[in-house]
Amino acid sequence: MKWRYGKQDWKTLERGQENCYLMTNGLGGFSSLTVTGSAARNDHAFLMACTKAPNNRYNVIHRLAEKLDIGNETYILSSQEFADGTREEGYRYQTGFSYEDTPVWQYLVNGVEIAKEAAIKQKENTAAVCYRIKNRSRSAVSLTVTPFYQFAPKGEEPAQENRVMYTEGCVESGGMKLYYRTDGCDTEMPETEEAYYYSYDVCDGRRSTGRAKACHRITMTVESGCENILSVVFSTEDKYVKGNNTAGQIKSVRDLAESVIDELKKTRRELEVTAGLEDETARCLVKSAHQFVSRRESTGGETILAGFPFFEDWGRDTMIALPGICLSTKRYEDAVSILRTFARYEKNGLMPNLFPEGKSEPMYNTVDAALLFINCVWLYYKASGDLAFAGEMYPVMERIIEYYMRGTDYDIRMDDDGLITAGSGLDQVTWMDVRVGEILPTPRHGKPVEINAYWYNALRIMGECARLLPDKCADGKNADEYDAAAERTRRSFEEKFWMEEHHCLKDVVSGTKADSQIRCNQVWAVSMPFTMLEPDKERMVVDTVFEKLYTPYGLRTLEPADPEFKPVYGGKVLDRDLAYHQGTVWVYPLGAYYLAYLKVNGYSESAKTYVRSQLEALYGALREGCIGQLPEIYDGAEPVMSKGCFAQAWSVGELLRVYEALERTAGRKQHGFCSSIS
Template identity: 60%
Template sequence: MKWIYGKQDFKTIERSEENCYLMTNELGGFSSLTMAGGAARNDHAFLMGCLKAPNCRYNIIHRLKEQLDDLVLSTQEFADGTKEEGYRFLTSFSYEDNPVWIFQADGVEIRKEAALDPEKNAAVLKYEIENRRRESCIFQVKPFFQFAPKGEDMEEGQKILLDGNRIRCRDMCLDVRTNGDFCSVPMEKETYFYRYDACDGRRPTGTAAAVHTVAAKILPGEEKTLEIVYALEGEEPPALERPDEVIARVRSFRDRWQERGSWKSEIAKALARSASAFVTRRESTGGKTILAGYPFFEDWGRDTMIALPGICLSTGQYETAKSILRTFAVNERKGLMPNLFPEGGKEPMYNTVDAALLFINCVYLYYEKTKDKAFIEEMYPVMERIITAYREGTDYGIAMDADGLIRAGKELDQVTWMDVRIGKILPTPRHGKPVEINAYWYNALKIMDFFAGVLGHPKEQYQEMAEKVKLSFREKFWMEEKHCLKDVLSGEAADTQIRCNQIWAVSLPFTMMDKEKEKQVVETVFEKLYTPYGLRTLEKEDPDFHPFYGGEMMERDLAYHQGTVWPFPMGAYYLAYLKVNSWSEKARGRVKRQMEALECAMREGCIGQLPEIYDGENPASSKGCFAQAWSVGEILWVYENLEK
């Protein structure tokens, strides 16, 4: 799907900064700037290199200043209130697999195309310049560098040195290849204003420095192509004629992600291509992993297990799925999976109750796709340890109670996905027996019953536990007066809040309630929580509901799970709706129609992606991470199930 934007989409500098593109390189590195080419966040970069996959990221080339004679074609806001307003000369911006800009100014048309090598820390630029003037013109590119860790600013006194066609800083070297006129300049620093950081209380300004320019002179009536290639030393820098090859390789790489699925929907095809952005290598394990979201997040266990079915299985990346699951299996401890992976000598964090149960679900969904019995035999001991640890008790207050249900969380440990903690404040305390955790628990027990049958192992213990869980769940979670499920069993008033977590008790492969009650849950969720772009985390009528997500971090955190709309639970909603309506043609048609709204969501924010969150009251603008793995993965999983 090709996304095209015209002048009406960037009438002002503010409009020009509303949307951005994203390219990634399978290492954790990426390229992302606004559709006008500016940096509106400190995490925006033309080249965000990754020195050790996937988390050791450096903002290498922050932005590009582009100029035609005296006309500045680039767009950027500065800390002193001044602006570059090149968006006025931008006639169109398009994105399919890589971004393309077209500028027109005083008889000169410039087509700019950029790409990030899908396997290296290398970025390419290609400018096709047509001069229809009666005199010559000079086009110039001046890159501004940071060589700063992602999210940080340049250090005071930091030097960036030019050594021939090599830029040196902080023990890093960036090679430059170009067919243009390469010229060194005295180090020139700029200080930027980051609109999308300032509104959220993040660092509102940052600096970058230039040490060279690349220029081309274009004669009257001449057409000329200017090519520039940047590659971190240690990578073989692409040869001068390779920009087109890099662009072709990017398209071929994304083609493979789309072609392994049999997609009918254009939205699904686009999401399948976008899914490729989240899978990266992990140098420390030699395997693959899934980054939770751009630009902020790294790889987390819970997010990985929720995203994996859509990101990997729906796109036919079965070996990638195995690699990821094996990595987590090796790092299982006390029946728990890492919530945050070890890197740089740090110990992993295991503060999640759901990742291990969702791991079992992923193994099951993988088997359903591949019938890979050998892999099930390999994973079976790990899954046994998970069940044993949850039954007997493990860290973070996670244990099976006498009624067969799982309790989790204690003191300040937040171990469900609603995990915000502000000092000693828990905005959504869910200590006790959370509804989705017990749905995952039952699902895991039924899967173990199934796998034991496949492998010829004893299965009675799993059957007995599952039956006990079902009886307790039905008795203790159902609220007849609200036609839905409690959110948690803790004895607190918040137990009866209407939240989206109950939808997983209907959507999972194995569930506990009768069809009529499942249908009531789906209808209550639709009435109280559904929006076209996701489910609210709390109903609007609740006194704890926060309609807006924004401001300083504490204000954002207080709203994060208190009404804020999340796209990823909508995947479970659609599957649950289809299930309780017996996958009828009418139900399928309704879901297809409702999901058409996602095309609009994919035009806003990060082009071709789905974001982390929206406001709870009016989900009109994406917030949080502009590209979120589990948002993309869950919707892809729905499309696969809808279309097969």
Template identity: 65%
Template sequence: MKWIYGKQELKNLERGQENCYLLTNGLGGFSSLTMTGSVSRNDHALLMACVQAPNHRYNMVHRLKESLCFGKEEIVLSSQEFADGQKEEGCPYLSSFVFDDMPIWRFLVHGVEIRREIAMKQGENTVAVRYSIRNRSGKTAELKVMPFYQFTPKGSEPEPEQKFQYTKNAVISNGMTLYFQTNGTLDNIEEIQETYFYSYDACDGRRETGLAKSGHIITESVQPGEEKILKLVYSMENADQDADVIILEMQTYRKALEAKAGLHKEMAKELVKSASQFVSRRESTNGRTILAGYPFFEDWGRDTMIALPGVCISTGQYETAKEILRTFAVHERRGLMPNLFPEGGNDPLYNTVDAALLFINCVYLYYQAAGGRAFVQEMYPVMERIIKAYREGTDYGIHMDEDGLIQSGEGLWQVTWMDVRVGDILPTPRHGKPVEINAYWYNALCIMDELAETADKKAVYTQLKEKVKASFVDKFWMDDKKCLKDLVSGTKADAQIRCNQIWAVSLTFTMLDPEKEQQVVETVFEKLYTPYGIRTLEQEDQEFHGLYQGKMEDRDMAYHQGTVWTFPLGAYYLAYLKVNQYSPEAKKIVREQLEVMEAAMREGCIGQLPEIYDGENPTRSKGCFAQAWSVGEILRVYEALEKL
């Protein structure tokens, strides 16, 4: 899709900073600036390099200051807020911002047209900037570009005394070398230091200011009636590359993703390309992984298993899916899958009850889509160990109770996705038998029997499945509320109406009869549904938090207490289609409701779906501006609409 923003959406710096773009390189590195080209958060950067994939990120080139000179007259084109209250506001000269597989800015200044494009190279920490300058004025015009550098880990900033060395083809600081190439004129200047105000971070209680330094200017002079192109390539590896080639390669790569997925709806095609941005190499495992979200999150086991069906399987990236599942299989311990992979010699963390059960689901969905008897046979012993460990008991209080249901959680360990801990406070203490975990458990048991013949095994879980099904309906169903408990723990949290029950309907194998499934879907719609996501707690609950804002402690207390999450919306739509037998009318309703996703993808990070919204009135994306499981789950809905 082509996302176009005109002058009315760029009329001032505040409006122009509402949205940003995202380019990624498959290593964990990225490029992200606002529609004005400014940095409104400390983790914005023209080049956020990743020196050890996928999490060791360094903010190398923070921003570009740009101006156009007619003799002694200098007109600043770039935009930026500074800590002292000053502003650069080039917005009046910005004709449009377009995202069409890459960000494109168009400026018009006294008869001079300037087009700026940015692209990132796959598999390298390399970014290219290309300025196309057309001088239709009667004066000589000179474009000046001043890059500002940080050379610090993402989220930090240079110390005032940090030294930078500027050579003709490299910048050196903090033990790192950034190579660059330009066809413009390079002039060293006395070093300048800027201190920025990060308006987006300020509203969330994060670090409000940061600094960067520059010691050179790149210039291109254009005579009246002349057209010129100024190119700039930055790289941690090799800057001896043509910006034109990098741009073409990125466009070709993204078009190929569309073609491989084979989906037809324009929104689905865009989500396919968005999904690819989360796939990254992981150096410590020498394999690929899925990053949970930009700009904050790493690759987590739970998030990977929720995102993988949409991010990899719905997009036709079967080899990537298989590679990721193999990596997890190797790291299975005591029936658990890593929630955080090892780095620097550290052991993985296994504090998740859902990742292992969802691993079984992912293997099944992969087999359904791509086939591969040998792969099922390879994975089946790992899956058997998972089932055995959950039956007999493993870490974090995870074990099967006498009723066949899975219990989990102990002490301060939060092992479901609602895992926030604020000091010694557990805002959502879900110790006991969580509803979605037991839905995953039943689904996993059914999958084991379904795949047994393929794996040259015997189906041995029939009796246990029936026991789990009977216990689940008996323990979780609330006839007065026409929905499921969130938890079986003997606490008041049990009867809270939360989004987790929707997975007891949306999975392939479920335990409720059709009437109860329909009632769950209707209750979730009535109590929790919003166009941009599902509330984590109904508004009538006394623990409901309607706003996600302020310092981290305040945000964490609201995180799962009403905050709207986009990713459960995918399960809701899949459940709705299921209980309505994928009828033409049901598909029509879902298509109409999904239309608003285009608006969601125009806001925040353009072409992406975010992590969360406020629970009270979800209007502005919050948290990660691009979230893997949000994209993956909504993509699965589009796939279902086209193929089921």
């Protein structure tokens, strides 16, 4: 899917900063600027390098300033807001922007056409940019590109005392070096500092300004009636330095830059082929999914980054995102690598919510990640047929169940009724995990609905695995014991969660007013592979969720009629946190809703047609914000502009699962979906 934008999309600089592109390198590094080439956030960067995958990230090249000289006239091509209120307004000369596999900007100035294309190399902190200059004017023209550097940890202000020092082919600051090659004329210049205004950080109460420095400029002159290409390659590795080239048989900077661009395009097209999905939007999401998969140096395996530009890899997010990011795309090796990593870090039946960095220990404050780990192993087996891997994971899965039954950290334990209770005090153990000082805006201590849906699902999976792997359960529970535990959970769940007057499920069983709040968490009690409710009640849950919580871009976290509903997400941290789960629209539960809708309608062709028609709204979501990506959240009242992370892994993954179900699901049992009575 090729996304095209024109001058109508940047009538003003503000409009031109509404949308951005994203390219990632599989190490945690990325490149992201707006469609007009500006940095509208402190996390925007032409090259955000990662020195230790995936979280030690440095904003190295913040932006590229560009100007064109035609005769005695100078035209600024770059766009940027500055802290003193001034602006560069190069968008006035910009005629187009497109993004499919790489971002391409187009400019036209008095008979001179310029097409700029950039790419980032996989598994390296390397970025390339090519400017194709076609001079149809009567004068010689000169294009000058000035990189502005930060060399600062992601999200932090560069140290004022850090100078940016130039030597030919290398820029250094704060002990960090960036190498580059170019076929333009590279000239040292006095250190120059710019101060920026970040309009998209201001609206979220984040740091509003930032700085970057330049110490050299790169120029290419093109005579009248001629064409040429200005190429620049930047890298934290010195192998691309002139005279030290070990990158194959590449002989010129242009060949090197174009190889980076071509390699990225080839990689992304291969992802589409491997996934084998037919729908155009689904193929776009397959490539978007790839951007979240990253190496994790501390574990030596793959991981899934929760979201760009803010988040790292979290256990809960990974387990929710993995089925779509890896299984719907047929990236089975990545799925195995990720699950093996989590299996190694299982502790007291829990999975890490945050992995270790340096000498720090993993954090295990999540009740859902371990149960979803069992679900991921099952879905992997159903997708790949790899029973041996399920056998490898079986002992870990057994430990999870045993610890949940007898009790583990964070007050996670099975109660006498067979249901899981979790959390106390200021614990934050479900995905609605905001804490503001001593306040939990959405306290869910007790028996959360989705946790018990995951628990029942895990028990049923263990029963199935015990039957498939009888040699693995010789010293543990057998299939009948797991089935009996599941049946007890099912009876208690229906008795304690069902609200007949509302035709839906309680959000939590805690004895507080939070119990009867209508939230989106109940949808997972219908969408999981194994579920507990009678078919008519499942249908009522789906209909109630649609009536009270559904929007085309996601599900509201709280119904608008609730007194605690917050219609807008934004402002200072406190304001954002208080609204985060109090009505704010989240994209990722939409996947579970559509899967639940298809299920209760028997995956009929009419149901599939209906879901496809509703999914058409995603085209607008994919075009807005981060191009080709799905965001984290929207406002609860009017979900018209993406907020939070502009690219969120579980949003992409869960919607990919819907497209996969539309194309590949022939029936319920064939694909592992069962209710309590099937």
